[in-house]
Amino acid sequence: MNDLHSHILFGVDDGAKVFEDSKAILDSASSVGVKNIVLTPHYIVDSRYMSTANDNLVPFKQVKDYADGLGINVYLANEVYLSKEVVDLYKSGKTATINNSRYMLVEIPMYGKLNNVKSIFFELLSAGVVPILAHPERYTAYHGDIDFFKELRQMGVLLQANYPSLLGFYGKDAKKMLKKLLKADLISFVGSDVHSINEHKYELIPKMKQKLTKLVGKEKMSELTESNFMKVIGNELI
Numbered sequence: 001m002n003d004l005h006s007h008i009l010f011g012v013d014d015g016a017k018v019f020e021d022s023k024a025i026l027d028s029a030s031s032v033g034v035k036n037i038v039l040t041p042h043y044i045v046d047s048r049y050m051s052t053a054n055d056n057l058v059p060f061k062q063v064k065d066y067a068d069g070l071g072i073n074v075y076l077a078n079e080v081y082l083s084k085e086v087v088d089l090y091k092s093g094k095t096a097t098i099n100n101s102r103y104m105l106v107e108i109p110m111y112g113k114l115n116n117v118k119s120i121f122f123e124l125l126s127a128g129v130v131p132i133l134a135h136p137e138r139y140t141a142y143h144g145d146i147d148f149f150k151e152l153r154q155m156g157v158l159l160q161a162n163y164p165s166l167l168g169f170y171g172k173d174a175k176k177m178l179k180k181l182l183k184a185d186l187i188s189f190v191g192s193d194v195h196s197i198n199e200h201k202y203e204l205i206p207k208m209k210q211k212l213t214k215l216v217g218k219e220k221m222s223e224l225t226e227s228n229f230m231k232v233i234g235n236e237l238i
Ligand SMILES: [Fe+2]
Pocket: 005, 006, 007, 079, 134, 193
């Protein structure tokens, strides 16, 4: 299992607070055989989550040294909250793509809709960035609106589901929506979106894999949990 979405980098967002938290989450990842993890701290304009790619290098070194000892590879990125500033933030290097590739993890408002959301995605794509939209199943304004996600996919946006949704972690609607998205073959990755050891998200992996295999088959399951991830890390096309 490889995890494209995590808040393990300590002291920069609402995830791990101190190094001890990062270590505990990495220990739990190691116990279920997670091999590669992208660290995706929030970057939200005009909020307290504005730690830049440069700032993040300091805690990253500590986390990487610990992860190396467990045999886990960690990579740096951001989960960037979509706004009209997103291309400027990318060009100025304040936000990081995944492992310096063309792929950027982004999110949109959890409730309500963002104005001009498609044109912002278009601007990112035009700047040479492939956006990966985090947890499409969680946006309440788009529950049941499968066409919105089909259009994003047609534009070239990729989708990363949170696998805990499949086990009801975010409620019935998110679970239902994720099943629809999987059935329509719109998802390219699953990730944990882990923020804290208390969520026990990595412990869900064996159960999630069983469930995912039942829904999409073994081959697709391995694409969602392993191979597409490695393409992103290697900056290959998907
Ligand atoms: Fe997240």
